[in-house]
Amino acid sequence: MTDPRSFAKPLETGWFEDAQVGFLAATPEGRVLRVNPALLAWTGHTEETLAGAMWTDALLTPAGRIMVRTHLAPMLAAGERPNPIFVDLARADGGRMHVLLTAVIHGGPGATHHRMTFMEAVEREAWEKELVDARRLAEDSAEALRELNLDLERKVAGRTELLARANRDLDAFVRTVAHDLRNPLQVLQSLSDVLAFRIGSTLAHEDGQILTRITEVGSSMATVVDALLQLACAKEQPLRKQWVDLSALAGTLAAEYQASEPAHRVTWEIESGLRAWGDPGMVAVILRNLLGNALKYSSRMKEARITFGRDLKGFYVRDNGAGFDPGSAPDLFEPFQRFHDRDEFPGQGIGLATVKRIVDRHGGVLSAESAVGQGAAFRFTLPEPEGAA
Amino acid sequence: MPAPDTTPVQTRSIALHHLMFLGEAGRPMVFCHGFGMDQTLWRHLAPRYADRHRVVLMDHVGSGASDTAAYRRDRYTTLEGYIQDVLSVLEAFDLREVVFVGHSVSAMVGLEASLRAPERFHSLIMLGASPRYLVDEDYPGGLTGRDVEDLLTGFDLNREAWADQMARQAAANPGRPELAQEVKRAFLAAEPSILRQFARTTFAVDVRSDLGACRHPVLLLQSREDPIVPVAVSEYLKEAIPGARLHFLETSGHFAQLSAPDEVGQAMDLFLDRLERRHD
Missing domain, CATH: 1.10.287 (Helix Hairpins)
Structure with a gap:
């Protein structure tokens, strides 16, 4: 075994000369002080041509010079340690070599100089180019x-x-x-x-x-x-929202309809205690249209039954009348849509469009479910104010 | 700060260019940054004019704290969009007889704007200006097309280093490193595509044929050893712009307003004082 201590002396010297890395020392202004053999070999310059020259002028491409002067130099001048940057060395023969450049400040006041290290990055260049592209x-x-x-x-x-x-x-x-x-x-x-x-x-x-x-x-x-x-x-019309007693309203409307058509026997089932947050006039238009439709389409039934109530999905008006095929009426809530003959059931096709507008304006949802001969149910929601019980 | 009775056009202009106002009264002075920078570039220089001038600082659209959502590549593939932007700012605040201080490519933005609306300009101060960065027959622009492509690749490869440099120059207070980090993050988050286009637009500039039409007093301020502007280009500008004064600064590099704000300020004061005396 060789004693490691016997290497101590040779280990201390020769790095600058032997390293396969470019070393360069320059004054803070950028004048070359010293260059190592590797850098000279890479660039084809000699110590004589470089001595005292501005290293950025002598060793870099114009683009590299701008990068160093605008990015690296100001950091060094401010006493900071800049990040390494990729630049091209300009060789004496006009060629170039891609390197990673690191710069640090060395020494104390009065004897400060800059030390640059250049590491070969030739293989990187091709895939860097691809990466950049x-x-x-x-x-x-x-x-x-x-x-x-x-x-x-x-x-x-x-x-x-x-x-x-x-x-x-x-x-x-x-x-x-x-x-x-x-x-x-x-x-x-x-x-x-x-x-x-x-x-x-x-x-x-x-x-x-x-x-x-x-x-x-x-x-x-x-x-x-x-x-x-x-x-x-x-x-x-502007909305003037308040609590509206829907059950009472439905009751009044049912009585009104019953009085106007005493011959039409209808069983009204109205859930009690229903209330909604909305504009009273407009909410009345909703119920008037939906109950009126229910009455109209159940007019042919011997035992007509109209229900107004509320479940988890919201308020609903259901009848056991003629019903309709939902597939044939995709635009149910558009104005002037009708899905029965005018002679069969009179109407203008405006009522549901009006209901839809009112429910929309209240931020609610209107939907319909039905099948031919199975009656129809119209559902609507009227959102309650924040924090309402 | 702008007056409380700001018009919608003014409000939009402020947001678009992150306009900052220093000083209340006096001849308006507009400071305009070049490629890869923003208005923080002027932090050592602009405040010293606030006692005599109404100072306006702006970011180009796509730079700094401007409204990037307003950036459309089509508008900024030539200097035209930037020129129109400067004129819009002057119009929005009805600024007249402005001292326009432009760095790098914005020196030419100011010159072109002064040709379109001469009444809005008083004088032009150009730092590190060049009417064309590429060499041409009998014109020593300094860079070749290859150099520009190398430079763009360099920017792309060394974005981190670039961001560090931006952060360092932008951080007004060295005692607050978090500010520099903030700028760095913002820079890295900026649209690199916009920056690259700004670089391409800058390096494609050629306004040599318009220089002779300039009728305003011009001060050219040029550092020694500017890596982007060769001395010969400064001499070219001095010859081409009628009556232009050229002053070489002792400092070196492309950002004299950062490296030697006092020297730049003194040269500007001398130029402006002389102009004001001439008017008396």
């Missing part, structure tokens, strides 16, 4: 995508605004038309009433029927106009 592609794609997304968001917002404006215009139009139709219609109705009163009894049977028909058509037109007004207003 791939990363650029990814980053540029991400940037293009980012811009596209932002533009798309802006476009969607613009279109949504346009659509909302078009809808508002349409509502205003419907409101105006309905309003303008209402007055002449009322005049027409009054005049035909007056006519019936004055000469109704003197008319021949057929003429009397014409007059009756005029009165009927006028009254059905008035219903359409009122429904249209309600539809347009359901969106515009």
Whole structure:
């Protein structure tokens, strides 16, 4: 065994000369003080040509020089230790060599100099290039995508605004038309009433029927106009929410309907104690439409049964009437959708659209379930205020 | 700070460029950074003008604390987008007879803007300016196309080192290292694609043919041994811009406003005092 201590002396010297790593010492201004043989061999320079030269000028490519001058030098000047950077050495023969450059400050006040270490990174260069290319592609794609997304968001917002404006215009139009139709219609109705009163009894049977028909058509037109007004207003009117006693409201409406059509025998089942948070006028429109529909579509039943209650899914109005095929009415809640013949069950197809608007505005959900001949159930929710029991 | 009766256009402009205002009154002075930097570049220089000037600091869109969501590559593939941005800021705050201080590529942004709206400018101070970075026939620009590609690769390979340097120069208070870390994180999180495009836009600049049209007083401030701007380019600018004054600084490097703010400030004061006296 050789005594390790016998290596002590030789171990202390020769590193600078032997290392297969480039060493360079320079003044804080960048003038070359000393270069090791490895760096000279790599670059093809001699100690004579480098002595006193600016090392960044003599040993780096223009790009490397800029990197060092703008990134490394300011850190060293501030007394900090910069991160290593990858640069190209410029060889005397015009070639270049990819290296990892580390720089540190050495020595105390007055005798400070900078020590640079260059490590060969030639093999790295090829895959670095690939890495850089791939990363650029990814980053540029991400940037293009980012811009596209932002533009798309802006476009969607613009279109949504346009659509909302078009809808508002349409509502205003419907409101105006309905309003303008209402007055002449009322005049027409009054005049035909007056006519019936004055000469109704003197008319021949057929003429009397014409007059009756005029009165009927006028009254059905008035219903359409009122429904249209309600539809347009359901969106515009401000909501004044409060607790509404739904059970009492349903009871009143049931009694009203029963009185208007005493021949139609209906069993009403109304759950007691139901209340909802909403605009009283609009909530009444919901119930009036849903109970009215239930009554209408169960009118052919011998034992009509209409239920108003509440379960886990919300409020519901159920009847045992004609029902409908849900598949044939995907736009059930759109205006002017009908899924029965007008002759079979009269109506304008505006009621459910109005109900849908009101429920939407209250932040609730409206849904329907049915099958032909199986009756129908309409469900709606009206969210309660935060913290309500 | 801007007055409380800020208009929507002003509010947008402030957010877009992260505008900072120093000083209340006096001739407006707009400071504009170049590639890879932001307005913190001016922290040693701009505050000393707040007692005499209304100082405005801005970040280019896609740099610093600007509203990056407003960046669209199409707009910034040439200097045009940056020029329009500067003019928009001047218009938004109705700044007239502005002393425009531009570093690096923004020196040319200022020059082009002054040609579009001469009434808004008083004078141009250009630090480390170059009308074209690439060599051309009979023009000693300094860099070749290969150099620029090398440089872009260098930026990509050494992003960490770049971020460190940014952080160091941005941190106003050496006693608060967390500030530097914050800047570094922000820089690394920035859209590298935007930075790369800014570099490409910068190195593609060639406004040599517009220099002769400049009618404003110009001060060229140039460090010794600027790695990006050769002395010959500064001499070229001095010859090409009518009446331009060229002052070589004792400091070296591309960021004289950081390495020698006093020297830069003195040269600027001398230039501005002389101009004001001429007007008296």
